[in-house]
Amino acid sequence: MAERYDLIVIGAGPAGLAAAIYSARARVRTLVLDEGVPGGQVKTTHKVSNYPGFPEDVKGAELARRFAEQAERFGATIARSVEITRHDLRSDVKELELDEERVVQAPAVIVATGAKPRELGLEGERGFRGRGISYCATCDGAYFEGKSIHVIGGGNSAVEESLFLTQFAAQVTIVHQFDQFQCEAGTADEALANPKIKVLWSHEPRAFLGGDALERLAVEDLKTRTRQELASDGVFIFVGMVPQTELLRGLVPLSPQGYVETDESMATPVPGLYVAGDIRVKRFRQITTAVADGTIASLAVQAYLRGRKA
Template sequence: MSFFELGSAKKCVLRDSYDVVIIGGGPSGITAGIYAVQAGLSPLIIEKALDGGQMNNTRAVENWTGFTSISGMELSEKMAEHARAFDVPFTYSEVVDLEIDEEEKAVVLDNGKKIMSKVIILATGSNPRKLGVKGEEEFKGRGISYCATCDGHFFSDKHIAVIGGGNSALDESLYLSKIVSKITVIQNLPKLTADKLLQKKLNDTGKVEYVFSSVLDSVEGDSQLRRLNIRSVDTGEITPLEVDGVFVFIGLIPNSQFLKGKVELNEFGYVKTNDFMETNKKAVYAIGDVREKEVRQIVTAAADGSIAIYHAARNYFYD
């Protein structure tokens, strides 16, 4: 069975209640599901899109122990298969509300169904941050992209720009360098913040130029994006750059909008937790990229899932 078949062909028959409801089927949520079964609990994973979450947008994962290199989509598939081999049930819906103030908690789905649970684990992840500049919405999908693996093939042998200078931006640039003829990396800081090894790999392609201390001011075009207007952070001067496309990698926005007023969030919308992944609400945990944390990697997301289940099992299910 292919990865895409997994998301639809193995929907479970929903029960009215579970020991643990996990909202989000990325690496943290899937790991929590596996550990829950191993702890003798009945979990449910609720995912609104694809198993694996944002991992599916990563061309090559080279820091997941046991694999020298594996595509994000393949790793997503393997994680989901692992969970299903342990009989972890998945359902595909969006959570629209939570009732978490009582001991018996409830998750409300977009179809109106209410599922009861003793423990809730928030694993909703995050999405790419947008620029918010003039022309962005107009040219989204017509030259502006947030996913190199999704759209890179549209720009074969073309000149593209990449916005951002961190690990994600340079990792995606390295992938794009195999497709495009030239990359202009635009960074708002005076230097890159990505790992030195990534910087070297990208520089070794001979296809990259850098524009530092600059931000994208606006984009222009006709039926397709044609030009970027780049503004100097220091002088405010606007410089046009003719490109065929632009890829934006400037960080993430946590998927926590529906959690406002439910659990404590920080100023950026990330869920606050302690070291055991507990939120400020009893028996409600947050794991992975939706959680306030320093390091956002697949391995740390998976670790969050195991820690949350370890703590929940011992505090709410074991005598």
């Protein structure tokens, strides 16, 4: 027997949970699904300094927990660690099968699956994952106590997570393709003043080398085109994100980069199907912009549901 809801939100990051808070408060029976635990990318961000209402820094995991608690307080149900094994998002009543055993239905769905860390696609990257290569500093930083590690990237995530990793590592070398950081000025200044952080400007990684575990990182100097191998105990990769739109393939228009086109109310051309957050085509992707998308999507869904009843 299928379980019926008014709204199913796929993805429990800031966009999905903001949508759930607004919907549940409006007495819309809301189910939120997530492959893991709530929080999206926020839950693995060591601290958040620019989310309004938190004059002191807040740990990403703590902010994520609060988002989820608030949604549950108003009656939203959050299903954690579930996998969608079958889906029909096109029909008037949308239907999802979870873990091959549970079927849920709703007339409206908000897809807020966000983005996942981009892989570099280099030799050795997959093989050394978990054996020296990581995409999550909060998860794996402690494995590198006293070690000499590298961080690939130069945006906000790369530089902020480098600062976090200095709590554990003896030395953090940032490998960045440009000759200045692409992060907020305050964060850049903090990193440049940190004695544990070194930067290899205008360098790109080329390969990950070693035996059972990662031992060396091959980099290329983009100015001189010379290549060298650096001894490394670990490499953390923060080179942007890729949208998770597998559920929507063939259903809604995607940009060449794979993001979803929506109108201003987060609607897609499929009636009752909305998207919110980082998977949308947009210029800026922040926690605040994700939360805004989730809010708008919820209000648009509420109007859609009222229209169906009328």
